Amino acid sequence: MPSDVPEGRLRLTVLGGYLGSGKTTWLRHQLHAGTFGPNVHVIVNEAAETPVDDALLGKVTLLAGGCCCCTGRPALITALRGLCDDRSREGGARFDRVVLETSGLADPAAIIAAIQTDPVLVNHILIGETLVAVDALHALAQLASEPLGRRQVGAADQLILTKTDACAPVDLAALRVTLGQLNPGAQISAAVLGETVALPPLPPGTMAAALPPLPEEDARGPILPTQIEVDPSLDWSAFALWLSALLHARGDDLVRVKGVLRTPAGRLLLQTVRKVVQSPEILPETPDPGQDNRIVFIGRGYDPKDLTRSLYHFLGRPLPAALKPS
Incomplete structure (x- = not known):
């Protein structure tokens, strides 16, 4: 270059x-x-x-x-x-x-x-x-x-x-x-x-995948980011179980998850692609930890209140006051 x-x-x-x-x-x-x-x-x-x-x-x-x-x-x-x-x-x-x-x-x-x-x-x-x-x-x-x-x-x-x-x-x-x-x-x-x-040589006779025709804009609606804040006192292993269950149930609509969680091991980078959870990575400390414990879900049909309610229900913990029905 x-x-x-x-x-x-x-x-x-x-x-x-x-x-x-x-x-x-x-x-x-x-x-x-x-x-x-x-x-x-x-x-x-x-x-x-x-x-x-x-x-x-x-x-x-x-x-x-x-x-x-x-x-x-x-x-x-x-x-x-x-x-x-x-x-x-x-x-x-x-x-x-x-x-x-x-x-x-x-x-x-x-x-x-x-x-x-x-x-x-x-x-x-x-x-x-x-x-x-x-x-x-x-x-x-x-x-x-x-x-x-x-x-x-x-x-x-x-x-x-x-x-x-x-x-x-x-x-x-x-x-x-x-x-x-x-x-x-x-x-x-x-x-x-x-x-x-290096890429290996292409095998002789390899065929392209048969891709269906697609409209210019997706009829299922846009993919949008949704953010939730995670209580730092939440157990990391329990959160991981909830996330795995969410990906299994609605992974086709959830394209990407990423965020940084505070854990006993340090600042942990969390990333998923579709239903695949990538290996967590420990990040260095930062003078500005304000973005920690905020997880971004990128997909279709997700609401931050619904995600948070689902998480707290899974963990058997009382909902924060802001999420309780009025």
Whole structure:
């Protein structure tokens, strides 16, 4: 990924991908490896009000509370204009590349269009590559049911297959052929825990998956973030049992869960993708623990009061006064 920037403009790399596709894991590794060069600024967009991914990346510009392709677009434009102003000012920040990690609900093409039609940014930012992470374990199911997943794939210059080590070879081969049909011009690479790995040769005769036609907008309604606050005194193991039961009962409607819980072992990063609970990760302490014990559920048909009532009922604990029927 070259660092030279024609005409002195700021090069922008867009990193997209569906919920739980491994964008942050990949980006964290690439930043450590210096893939984007020494002078890079990172912007992280979170659809939820409570951010989680910034805890993994360190110092970033955080845009929370809306996807930057739609409701969060004004905040993105303002942030990018501010970076351009700072960079051009004498004594200002010295960087020549911005990496924008989008929300998993964002359409990269809409973001690029917004920047290219902005009268200020079009003169100061050069759109570089659009990278889209693809979860090899869940992508075929997502592409069969989620119009947004197909739009994300179609917007990519490069598709990065993640979790390939856990994917059956026959399924991985079918996914690669399917992606090649959806976006013939995109390069396809692979990464495991953020580190680039080689893809095996495609077996002869591998067929693409048969994807049904989908409407432009999903008739089941939008996928939205829902947040609940967890009492710090709740037992972590009991919470994990409740979450497992919830995923078993309604995992098809619950695309993603993420948050940071305070446990006896420390600050624990909790993440799920569909019905798969990822291995918890201990995070370093932070001077601002205000976001701890807030869990974000991203899916269809979830209400924070219903989730909290379900949790307290499962644990056999009395409801907080605010949740009791009036």
